[in-house]
Amino acid sequence: MADLPDSDAPEDRTELAPRPLEAEPVVRRRTVLRSASVRFAVLYGLVFGISTIVLAASLRYTTLGLLSRQTEVAIRADGAGLLNHYRTGGIPGMVLALRNRIRENPDDSAIYLLVDPLGNRVIGNMSGWPQAVKQDNVLYSVPIEHFHKSSAAQLRAYALPDGDQLLVGRDIEMQVKLRRILRDAMIWALAAMVGLGVVGALVVRGLFSRSIGDITTTTRAIARGDLSKRVRRDYTGDEFDIMAETINDMLDRIARLMDGVRQVSNAIAHDLRTPIARARTRLEFAASHSTDADELRIAIERATGELDGVVRVFQALLRIAEIEAGARRSAFAAINLTPVIADLAEFYEAAAEERGITFDASWPDALNMIGDVDMLQQAIANLLDNAIKFAPDGGVVHLAARRDAESIEIHITDNGPGIPEADRTRATERFYRAEAARNTPGTGLGLALVAAIAQLHNGRIRLDDNHPGLRAVLVLPRDNPKPSAKLRERLLSATRRKSVVA
Amino acid sequence: MRILVVEDDKDVAGFVVKGLREAGHTIEHVDNGRDGLFLAASENFDAIILDRMLPGGIDGLRLLETLRAQDNATPVLFLSALGQVDDRVKGLKAGGDDYMTKPFAFAELLARVEALARRGKGEGPTTRLMVGDLEMDLLSRGVKRAGQKIDLQPREFRLLEYLMRHAGQVVTRTMLLEGVWDYHFDPQTNVIDVHVSRLRQKIDKPFESTLLHTVRNAGYMLRVEEP
Numbered sequence: 001m002a003d004l005p006d007s008d009a010p011e012d013r014t015e016l017a018p019r020p021l022e023a024e025p026v027v028r029r030r031t032v033l034r035s036a037s038v039r040f041a042v043l044y045g046l047v048f049g050i051s052t053i054v055l056a057a058s059l060r061y062t063t064l065g066l067l068s069r070q071t072e073v074a075i076r077a078d079g080a081g082l083l084n085h086y087r088t089g090g091i092p093g094m095v096l097a098l099r100n101r102i103r104e105n106p107d108d109s110a111i112y113l114l115v116d117p118l119g120n121r122v123i124g125n126m127s128g129w130p131q132a133v134k135q136d137n138v139l140y141s142v143p144i145e146h147f148h149k150s151s152a153a154q155l156r157a158y159a160l161p162d163g164d165q166l167l168v169g170r171d172i173e174m175q176v177k178l179r180r181i182l183r184d185a186m187i188w189a190l191a192a193m194v195g196l197g198v199v200g201a202l203v204v205r206g207l208f209s210r211s212i213g214d215i216t217t218t219t220r221a222i223a224r225g226d227l228s229k230r231v232r233r234d235y236t237g238d239e240f241d242i243m244a245e246t247i248n249d250m251l252d253r254i255a256r257l258m259d260g261v262r263q264v265s266n267a268i269a270h271d272l273r274t275p276i277a278r279a280r281t282r283l284e285f286a287a288s289h290s291t292d293a294d295e296l297r298i299a300i301e302r303a304t305g306e307l308d309g310v311v312r313v314f315q316a317l318l319r320i321a322e323i324e325a326g327a328r329r330s331a332f333a334a335i336n337l338t339p340v341i342a343d344l345a346e347f348y349e350a351a352a353e354e355r356g357i358t359f360d361a362s363w364p365d366a367l368n369m370i371g372d373v374d375m376l377q378q379a380i381a382n383l384l385d386n387a388i389k390f391a392p393d394g395g396v397v398h399l400a401a402r403r404d405a406e407s408i409e410i411h412i413t414d415n416g417p418g419i420p421e422a423d424r425t426r427a428t429e430r431f432y433r434a435e436a437a438r439n440t441p442g443t444g445l446g447l448a449l450v451a452a453i454a455q456l457h458n459g460r461i462r463l464d465d466n467h468p469g470l471r472a473v474l475v476l477p478r479d480n481p482k483p484s485a486k487l488r489e490r491l492l493s494a495t496r497r498k499s500v501v502a
Numbered sequence: 503m504r505i506l507v508v509e510d511d512k513d514v515a516g517f518v519v520k521g522l523r524e525a526g527h528t529i530e531h532v533d534n535g536r537d538g539l540f541l542a543a544s545e546n547f548d549a550i551i552l553d554r555m556l557p558g559g560i561d562g563l564r565l566l567e568t569l570r571a572q573d574n575a576t577p578v579l580f581l582s583a584l585g586q587v588d589d590r591v592k593g594l595k596a597g598g599d600d601y602m603t604k605p606f607a608f609a610e611l612l613a614r615v616e617a618l619a620r621r622g623k624g625e626g627p628t629t630r631l632m633v634g635d636l637e638m639d640l641l642s643r644g645v646k647r648a649g650q651k652i653d654l655q656p657r658e659f660r661l662l663e664y665l666m667r668h669a670g671q672v673v674t675r676t677m678l679l680e681g682v683w684d685y686h687f688d689p690q691t692n693v694i695d696v697h698v699s700r701l702r703q704k705i706d707k708p709f710e711s712t713l714l715h716t717v718r719n720a721g722y723m724l725r726v727e728e729p
Contacts, residue, residue: 301719307605308607311605312688315585315688318585322586343683346657347657347683347685347693348691348693350693350696350697351691351693353696374587374686378686378687381685381687381689382687385689385690385691386690388691389690389691442690446690
């Protein structure tokens with residue numbers, strides 16, 4: 001960096017280092033607006049508010065509309081009745097009818113007024129003709145003085161043939177009051193809604209930022225290289241909890257893979273260098289010291305053997321890596337393990353007999369499961385290989401397959417040296433070799449491969465003490481759904497639980 | 503036999519060509535896909551050894567696909583550094599007859615190529631195999647040597663059948679593993695040798711001459727002993 005020309009340096013610096021520092025305050029200032037939780041809460045509030053307003057408005061419209069229509073109908077009917085009285089009994093008949101109505105008007109809500117052509121009151125419960133009412137047969141809503149109270153009324157005027165004028169109406173003070181009450185109620189409701197919306201937004205935001213914020217900080221720490229961080233879980237089984245669990249599972253797997261890579265590179269440094277070094281030394285020594293062709297040939301053959309061993313290790317390593325990458329799950333199919341086990345038992349029985357080992361095998365009629373035949377074949381073969389390799393001459397090797405509703409277990413036991421309990425968890429790591437196995441041929445990858453295959457099938461390999469010897473148990477689930485389906489199932493059950501509570 | 507080697511790595515090619523010539527075969531060698539396709543399509547070979555990754559715009563897979571599209575059924579053995587299961591499947595799907603991963607043992611390559619080339623001759627379905635005084639009836643599943651009936655387990659029968667079909671050729675342990683058991687892994691123990699020696703007990707031990715021979719550093723061969 002020091003050698004860079006001055007002109008380039010500032011550009012470089014703005015490009016690389018200070019950017020996050022500049023960006024950070026901006027992010028913080030806009031956090032509230034950009035927060036998904038706030039947006040979510042605001043949107044939720046808006047939808048809620050709009051539906052409330054629509055509901056209230058329609059309630060108000062139908063209630064008030066109904067009342068005002070009822071008033072209008074009553075005024076019309078009243079007016080028509082009075083005109084009928086006029087037609088049969090003239091003015092006196094009408095006055096009589098008006099008098100009766102005014103008397104039988106208990107709550108003073110009906111309004112009547114009859115004036116002569118000069119505008120003088122003939123009869124009625126109103127002091128004077130309201131100024132606003134100018135046309136006949138039109139419905140007016142006007143403020144009036146009624147019994148010395150200011151009030152509101154709906155009024156309709158009728159012109160009579162002899163020049164008199166009739167006013168029929170209803171006091172609508174109650175309607176006006178109702179309108180006011182409804183309006184006030186709506187304003188309060190709106191205010192309360194805004195308040196609740198804000199509180200709701202804050203609660204939702206708190207919920208979100210607690211759950212998602214933790215995920216963010218964790219993943220950020222992971223991205224920076226701290227693979228030990230995990231998302232905090234609340235074990236409620238809700239969607240956030242499931243997401244946290246899924247992320248943790250993912251991180252566990254990543255950590256395992258990373259560990260694997262680290263282990264492998266260490267192991268390559270140690271376990272592959274040794275045979276390569278041995279082959280190299282042998283060849284070099286032969287080239288400089290061999291005196292005849294036979295000696296040379298033996299050295300070369302031995303070196304070739306060492307290199308073949310290296311190739312075998314490489315192939316096993318690559319195969320494990322391939323399996324761990326999960327690439328081979330495409331070959332999964334519905335299979336029956338029984339013929340596979342029967343064939344392998346027959347295949348290895350010969351090797352056991354050769355060494356005087358008692359070998360017996362038992363299996364049920366059918367071992368149906370979902371899996372990859374080639375992989376499982378190899379896993380069982382590796383376990384049998386080990387058992388026969390480590391059983392002493394004249395020893396005993398058992399193979400027993402069992403199944404229950406969920407899983408298939410394949411037990412393979414020998415009475416060899418076994419693996420000390422302290423080492424059993426490490427035994428499935430790559431290049432692990434038990435003390436007792438130091439002098440036997442092998443790559444130290446057999447059990448690692450079995451473990452990888454078991455994991456590919458969502459199963460596992462269990463190592464127990466066989467008193468004496470080793471009991472290796474390959475546990476395989478019979479039903480092997482795709483992980484996504486499993487997760488979907490769990491999400492569904494979580495939602496189901498929630499709806500029951502709700 | 504006439505064998506085409508399409509391989510761009512000079513060392514590997516030189517070693518393969520030399521070895522095959524020493525084994526008595528006639529070899530054509532090209533180091534790129536274009537020439538390889540031209541030769542394979544225009545001349546007759548008993549077998550082709552084909553690298554997957556080749557210079558010249560046409561890789562091994564394309565070459566083979568083009569060849570198969572022209573109804574050319576010459577047996578092809580892939581020789582590739584691409585050793586993953588998927589690569590192998592791809593190679594066989596493209597029309598390859600066998601697949602070997604580098605690095606390889608020459609004995610294994612020779613045995614497999616010879617097996618392929620002979621299979622390409624297409625003897626048609628047979629019901630009877632004969633090697634010296636050893637007879638196998640594929641219909642009645644009976645085996646006789648010098649007129650004497652030999653009892654074999656089903657798997658021993660298949661092992662012997664495979665050896666008899668490849669009589670006079672070297673058959674490697676891997677070939678037996680794949681051809682007789684359909685296993686594609688490498689057993690750590692010497693199981694194959696045990697199975698072969700059991701078979702030997704039945705077909706050779708009671709008789710004067712040996713038919714089933716061990717070939718050092720390579721495998722086994724079933725043949726009539728030279729007098």
